Amino acid sequence: MAPCRWSRASGWSGSSRPSICCGRFGDGSAEGDGRIVARRDCSAHSGGKLPGKDDMNNATPQTCPVTDRGLHLRAACLACHGVPNHGQRQLVRGDVLFMQGDPADRIFAVASGWLREYVLNADGGHGGARIVHAGQIVGLEALGGATGAVYGVTVDALRPASVCAMPASGVRSWLRVRPDDALALAIATAEDLAEVRQQMLANATLPAEERVLGLVRELVGEGAGDAWVRLPATREQLGDVLGLTLETVSRMMQRLASKGIIEVRGSHVRFV
Template identity: 30%
Template sequence: MNPHTIKVACSNCNLRELCMPLGLTDAQIQRIDEVVATRRKIKRGGTLFRNGEAFTSLYAIRTGFFKTCVATEDGRDQVTGFQMAGEVIGLDGIVNDRHTCDAIALEDAEVCVMPFDRIEELSREVTALQSHVHKIMSREIVREHGVMLLLGSMRAEERLAAFLLNLVQRLHARGFSQSELVLRMTREEIGSYLGLKLETVSRTFSKFVEDGIVEVRQRHVRILSTDALKRIVNNQQACH
């Protein structure tokens, strides 16, 4: 057995509501406990899975933060998403039984390993689990669609505002502050995800600071006006 794997139980995990269906019986939870047999620790900068690797499991992030990325033809890394505790990662592998991106830890992280064949097997018995997996996949599709819209039609300010609002909303669902966040990713990684140059990201942050919308201390961001960020996002049609 891999030394990085430890026996785990969903039944006593504080993130259970985020990555497991609600309303399960104790017996059903016990069955899921048996499927989610192990945890893996990934050091900051370490890889959970790579593009082209065989797909065997989904991973529920227990602690830490990840980015997914693909190498572009000219060798650059294109960031395709950021994932945090309570979210499920690895769905990209379901289609062709191979992963289509790299998943890299942005800080020391721990994931619960959920072998996909066992999940499928159990889904046939526990219908709540099946619809939950579908819900997670659907949420991914909606999120990707949102990113496409973001990159297709928004100016730099709108992209960054939408990104900050989305991040703080996801963190808030995990019990964190609605107005303060620590960015686990670099400005460059944010730029890669939002289709913006590093200088543009820095300049846009500075503009938000000047306008009194956010306070920034290195990676600490405090949102002073959520409404102002929402107005920027909703004001897409304003003159450029």
């Protein structure tokens, strides 16, 4: 198989290939050295003009909120910069990633967007919702390796999202020989569990207004300042997280606005 014509034309091959090169063979049938997979930055593969060495060396790689947390769950995580060669799924609002009761054979790292995790009740309703953001992991039941393991929740997309799907068996094999990565996953899981515990305690002890304010502040983010931010969830979905009805969430949002704490325009919010 011929190597990528970008690498061939630029005089690079193997380990001398610069960091921006995707390292795929020219016919796209196999990976090269696998160090970088930012294919959308590769004019060779898109049929565009071949860049020179300066263009390649000055290219800016993507970032990944999962690896930013120190999470490397497979070899591709070491160099993908948010654009892996394979295994990344694009979801639109309402897409179901997996259903409660489905066979648990993969874990999913959220590279971008917002997901919702919830439990289906016997009467067809749902509860116990959690909002999942970029950098978090879902489907960890699959790592247990038990025969017949199933997912304990349903996960769907609140907004367009990218998730990396990884076979649980491969992740287990990777973590066995990478203790630092196994520890990083344990720490990240503990942090996420702490978030869930904090939300449960807030739901049990805080008045509705404080619950709504706390969740909105978390979703808007500390760095937003007074900028308008679109909430990733509807008011009904916020109520599922907070254990409140749609009417109560709407009333609390109006109360916070009347106090001059926030401004609300439809699904957009800003702190004032």
